Amino acid sequence: MQPIPTRDNSLVLKGTLTVFKRRCGKASCRCANGDPHESPALTYTDSGRTKTVTLRPDEVDEVAAALARYDTARNDLDEAATAGLSKLRARRARRSRS
Incomplete structure (x- = not known):
């Protein structure tokens, strides 16, 4: 997935930040005793x-911020669309009364 930069070159990403917990399979590893490896x-x-992109620990904050920017932009767009629909309905109502 190609991230889309905003005007200020901040990333905007759509998706979910998650943590995978896995066992590596080595019998002597700590994960064999129930303490799995965690990967953001x-x-x-x-x-x-x-699709999944495994992140380095230093990328988690940047990705979380990019996901928050997407949510903010989506909410702003939803509000603008709702306002636009209200304006269209009001305009049509005024015309039908005329």
């Missing part, structure tokens, strides 16, 4: 399929 990841949908 971004999951997103592309053409109906779930």
Whole structure:
């Protein structure tokens, strides 16, 4: 998934920040005793399929901020669309009264 930069070059990402817990399979590893390895990841949908990008620990804050920017932009767009629909309905109502 290609991230889309905003005007200030901040990333905007759509998806979910998650943590994978896995066992590596080594009998002597701590994960064999129930303490699995944890890997932060971004999951997103592309053409109906779930894709995963495993993140480095230093990328988690940046990805979380990019996801928050997407949510903010989506909410702003939803509000603008709702306002636009209200304006259209009001305009049509005024015309039908005339």
